[in-house]
Amino acid sequence: MNPEKIICPCKKVSKGDILKAMAKGAKRYKDVRAATGAGSKCGKCEKEIRQFIKKHRDD
Ligand code: FES
Structure with missing residues (x-):
C-alpha cells in the first residue's frame, strides 16, 4: 500500500x-471524517474509506 x-x-x-x-x-x-475531512464534500469516497477502515482496524 x-x-x-x-x-x-x-x-x-x-x-x-x-x-x-x-x-x-x-x-x-x-x-475518520471528523478527524480528516475525508468524505465531507461529495461523498463519493465514502465506500472506499469504509472498506479501508474495515481492513485496517485491529479490533
Ligand atoms: S468527499 Fe471524498 S472524494 Fe469527494
Whole structure:
C-alpha cells in the first residue's frame, strides 16, 4: 500500500492520513471524517474509506 495515495480527492486526504487518524483513536467512518475531512464534500469516497477502515482496524 502506498500511504501517499489520495483516497479522498476533494479533501486531499491520503491513506496515510486515514491511518494516522485511526492511530489517534478514530474507529468508524464518521470519526475518520471528523478527524480528516475525508468524505465531507461529495461523498463519493465514502465506500472506499469504509472498506479501508474495515481492513485496517485491529479490533
Ligand atoms: S472524494 Fe471524498 S468527499 Fe469527494
